[in-house]
Amino acid sequence: MKKRPTVGEVLQAKGVSRRGFLKYCATTASILALPPSMIPRIAAAIESARRPSVIWLSFQECTGCTESLTRSASPTVEGLIFDAISLDYHHTLQAASGDQAEAARHAAMEENHGSYLVLVDGSIPLGNPGYSTIAGISNLDMLKETVEGAAAVVAIGSCAAFGGIPGADPNPTGAVAVDELVTDKPVINVPGCPPIPMVMTAVLTQFLTFGQLPELDKHGRPLAFYGQTIHDRCYRRPFYEQGKFAETFDDEGAKAGWCLYKLGCKGPITYNACATAKWNSGTSFPIEGGHPCLGCSEPAFWDKGGFYNPLSTGKFDSGTKLAGAAAAGVAMGVVAAAAGRRRQDKFTREG
């Protein structure tokens, strides 16, 4: 087997300067909450690491996660890190198609058995194998076959991590998340609709650097990125504390940049790095654009009531059942009063 070049060699060939490379290492160390002393170690590890083989499987998805990663405004070191891995199979990005594409997947699996990474975007339908197939292979069969020799699996995006939109009520395809099916391999969830590119590459960088998985939260997400809520890091948080809220999308409060809680912001229950890592090369994140957080990196975000309903709104049925409870209350009151009157009459007679 031909010896793979190191990641450092690939980056050098792509024209990445030493300064630019070290800046990326410093940012990654910072975002992973590692001490500055780890920066040289990250740099050394990335430079010397052999290009890891990565197989990217796309199931029930919209390609938004791939778009997030590849459509950045300008080429970034994060993007180049992705170039530096050996992406041996990816529907959208690979040149090969049909049998040749499948042959590439099998070749990567055989050559790198036990050491390759599997990245999955999209949920897996269990309702009917025909709901989603690739080269005539059901998503379930392809996942099982591919992860068998993998070192670890990264579920990219909320569909792969939690079922996402395909899994939303009434879940017509019986969509499930990757970690419901892969139980014998390490699974890292990198949810978001889509996830932040920096988060995706930093997770891979950590794996390249330390050869181990990051510390995960109860939903299998790297704590370094999903350890704090959007609300806690939101620049509009002081307005929340002051009770200053935008009431509509075009009122004076909205123009003044007040808190979007009343417009349905799910920031308080959403764990993600949007408010710090931001999007589009660090330009902004949705709340800066004037839109409430949808909570896209949380499980079942599609089914948590209306996007524009405030978080504190209860989820009640129609008023019919409440009216029924009121009628039942009246009936019980009448019965109780009748019993009370009988008691009163008895005492009056005896008195």
Next chain:
Amino acid sequence: MDLLEFARGPALQVAAYILVAGTIWRIVGILLLREKPDYSEPRARGGLGAALKVIYSRSFTATPFKPATLYPKMLAYVMHIGLFAVVLLFVPHIMFFEGFLGFSWPGLPNNAIYVLGVASVASAVALLVRRLTSPVLRLISNFDDYFSWFVSTLPLVTGLIIPLRIGFRYEDLLAIHILSVVLLMIWLPFGKLGHTFLVFITRGTTGMVFERRGART
């Protein structure tokens, strides 16, 4: 379904049914009771005016009792005013009410609510200490008194903990807070917390009866 979804959905819904049914049951059951017969000539008619007079006058301590009751009365006022402000003037709560009432009203800044909430809890604790340290109060207190104190103080405490994030994640603390409110809603119609909706009915009835009997109110 996670804990927060359970709290915001089915738990809150069932609690609302119990609260509505229980409250109406208590009110209708009392209002439909027969009035006690007059065993002596009524001194006065004992109408709505008498009821309103006592509703107002019993809001203050009568002068002879002031030395004995001023302290608990003050605490009770602080506790109740704080509770009302926290429930009705905290913006997320207003949004909760707006969700099913369809209208809203202005709220207070969060920091003002935190101060009022802490004052309310402190008063509730002081009142409990007084109940536990007074032999007479201990003698006349029963499970209803202590449990009613617990379920009405718990939502205040769980709500105040949310911004502090003590030991739990935000969504779990919010779920615990809502579940504590659910407990309050379920208990409210049946125990002594029924005074929430009965206080003016019972006080007014007392005023009408007293006036008919010629008592000074």
